[in-house]
Amino acid sequence: MTQALAVARYTMLELTRRRLLVMILAFGVLLMGGIAIAPHVLPGMKSDQDRVIAMLTALAGVVPNAVTLCAFAVGMTVINHDLDSGAVISIFSKPVNRASYTAGKLLAAISLLLMIAAIFAVGSLLPMDRVPGASEVVDIWFWFAYVVAICAVLFWTVRRKQV
Amino acid sequence: MAAVVEVRDLHKRYRARDPWAVQGVTFSLEPGRAFGLLGPNGAGKSTVVKAIVGLTRPDSGTVRLFGSTPDDQAARSQVGFAPEEPDFPKYLRADEVLDYFGQLLGLSATERRRRISEALDWSTLAGERREVRHFSKGMKQRLGLAQAILGRPKLLILDEPTSDLDPIGRRDVRELINGLKAQGTAVLLNSHLLSEVERVCDRVAIMIRGRILKEGPMEELVPEGRTLEEAFMALVEASAQMREPGLPAFIAESRTSPGGS
Secondary structure (H helix, E strand, O other): OHHHHHHHHHHHHHHHOOHHHHHHHHHHHHHHHHHHHHHHHOOOOOOHHHHHHHHHHHHHHHHHHHHHHHHHHHHHHHOHHHHHHOHHHHHHOOOOOHHHHHHHHHHHHHHHHHHHHHHHHHHHHHHHHOOOOHHHHOOHHHHHHHHHHHHHHHHHHHHOOOO | OOOOEEEEEEEEOOOOOOOOOEEEEEEEEOOOOEEEEEOOOOOOHHHHHHHHHOOOOOOEEEEEEOOEOOOOHHHHOOEEEEOOOOOOOOOOEHHHHHHHHHHHOOOOHHHHHHHHHHHHHHOOOOOOOOEHHHOOHHHHHHHHHHHHHOOOOOEEEEEOOOOOOOHHHHHHHHHHHHHHHHOOOEEEEEOOOHHHHHHHOOEEEEEEOOEEEEEEEHHHHOOOOOOHHHHHHHHHHHOOOOOOOOOOHHHHHHHHOOOOO
């Protein structure tokens, strides 16, 4: 278990330093910023209902695609990097079994995707809070606190000070 | 004295239609001794090493590691392995790689802190803040050696440990091997640098095409007044496995053609 956690932690640390992942994430967040602003500045948005519909339609298009791209980036990197670089030889020369290694990699991939999904969720919820009536549909601030907590825990796990 | 590692009649080939990478290799290594595994490229040295560390499974024959098998994690935790062309998770820094491997070895946080600091100092990588992907070959080799000694191994396996090191690095590795031997650690050294092997090894085995051609104490293999390199070349030539020393065709042709200089 300890070994799986070590594999997971350092895999997550590596993934957070991957430029491709950071770029996809930044691009997704920027798009969501645009979605939040657009209904307020575009002509033809006569009522709050129009704005909510426009915002939800745009978010429904952007968020799944951005999350899918991130999932691809994470999935293709998580084990492949160790195999390609030959790092797996150094790792398996240590007393670690393949099951712990795989479990650690899987845990890292799932945790990071959870964090990415949480970031996009916050990005989606924040603009919704600006629309009157939206808070009656969903308790925005509860979910906001929830996803921030997930991000904070995962981020703390990865960035915990080195021994 | 009980052997640290015992290899008996090891056979391995990677695919059924391939020639044997290793066939019938047998040797053992005692604590506090250094064993050199020599041979030309493709001789099967790295395959033997991988079988000992448990990275590849033999087709037949046995490998005993501290009286157990290479699959036994307790036995493997007593082995330090510095692979040929070592590589590591490339977005991590040197201290992070060592902390990662220290955790895989099951070391406590206090112990890791102490040993990582020691290993970084020895490898001259202390204070290096760049990620491994920015390291030179020599720096990676030093990190490879640092992670190999992190677990205070009773068997240290070095696969071409000095190929990318400068003369100072080679001297450091020599001193490391001699120091570990004095502490009772067994060292298995796989190297092309015969002068290095000659300086640190007590026994050597010369491998060609998967077989051990000759094995014995250094003084037995290297007659008085000769070097290991001379003995090695004589043995390999005598086995008729080596081609004549030659030049690339375009140089040889220019020498023999009338217009050539």
